[in-house]
Amino acid sequence: MVNRFVAKLRGFAELSDEECKALARVTSEPRAYRPRQDLIREGDQPGPVFVILDGWAFRYKVLPSGSRQIMAFLMPGDACDLHIGMLATMDHSIQTATSAQVATISRQAMDEIMDAYPKIARAMYIAQLVDESTLRAWIVSLGRRSSAERAAHLLLELHIRAVRTGVADQDGMELPLSQAVLADALGMSPVHINRVLQELRQSQAIALRRGVLRIQNAAALTQFSGFDEGYLHRRLRKPE
């Protein structure tokens, strides 16, 4: 199987064969997780860097009222918590949404690799910056977009990210997220996301059924949701 982590980082920096091999080596022994398993919980002491090689996960927090907010999706190729080891405790939890293959890289091994291969360090920093930028984009969505715009925006984001990592084609992707999960990411009720998705389907913009998303009218979705992919930083600055 292609190593999605390597594939993603190659999109951020030109990596030599040796660098790719080094990355592949430290992620060569992933552990299998089942759906709905926590990788780490809020309050835990941060451990190794997690790398999702296959499957989906998400960062989330549960409020005292019991409601849940998802703050980020992790798809194949995504890593998390590059530097979070500096902090005493996790401020959120991470859970699988599907069964998943997850590699872990110890803090020490990560430091060694980044010291030995500056280009890898650079790619990891960029990945971190893009993640942060994505958080800001979500804030904009949650604060100022209608529920339908928000949903369309998220689907476009996930699709572009999936294409970038090579787990989707231009027309569509596998999207194994329940409506309840989407609702918790979009800050709405399960009932409402259901109605919103029906609208989007009826407008012939998307088809989403049984874990498969088809983007039928990307232009309309982009226009409607005010999607500007700048925040995903597909074009990068040249290293000086």
Added chain:
Amino acid sequence: MVNRFVAKLRGFAELSDEECKALARVTSEPRAYRPRQDLIREGDQPGPVFVILDGWAFRYKVLPSGSRQIMAFLMPGDACDLHIGMLATMDHSIQTATSAQVATISRQAMDEIMDAYPKIARAMYIAQLVDESTLRAWIVSLGRRSSAERAAHLLLELHIRAVRTGVADQDGMELPLSQAVLADALGMSPVHINRVLQELRQSQAIALRRGVLRIQNAAALTQFSGFDEGYLHRRLRKPE
């Protein structure tokens, strides 16, 4: 005047006199900004690191519809864009909310300092992690808290951050933000934030008038808004 930037970083790592002086030196020539001036705009090529020494600023994005979402507040001591120079363009803008003193540190000078003083590098990383954690906390607020809870949560956050940097005491702080600005940060209309603030005032939890916030009942606010200061990471992990 005390250098708030140094004060803040000292909260993240034990800095020697020499390190403090180095930081003070590179921020010794701030430039004065008037209210509502952009420091940098979405689409611009990222430049130096900005350091707010006095006054308030915020990160924001404007949607095609013209509505604005604020994604972060920058108060005295806060810096921005440690590594963003790696990216080709800014994905958001930064604007002053008040008149402000802002120092700039060139990318090169920043790299030199971080190479020469690992503790400074560490403190800057931690600051970045806390900023990122704050973004996630805002996502939770916008997604899953009622407007009143959200407002209370934000006021508590700003107060704690202000106390940490030494620009506030336990009871209150200067908060020179208009209701319109608060509305754009909280994802609500100006009319609604006005009503929410009235509620909070009537419940004797806060007093907020003419740029001065008093926290009258922190316990009630904390409970009501589900505020858990963990995300601000006041307790840090020991360096190994």
Added chain:
DNA sequence: CGGCTCCTTGACTTTCCTCAACATCAGTGG
């Protein structure tokens, strides 16, 4: 076939937005 999860629908309620008017305040220049 039962049992589970996930999706769908309808009815009703709450929250929040929009529009519009008016009040208050600080600063400016006559």
Added chain:
DNA sequence: CCACTGATGTTGAGGAAAGTCAAGGAGCCG
């Protein structure tokens, strides 16, 4: 000192968006 101005804060009324509650349907698996 006062009139004017622009920004900011306040109030009311009506409507749109989204939540809650409750019930039922569809697909999947042992």
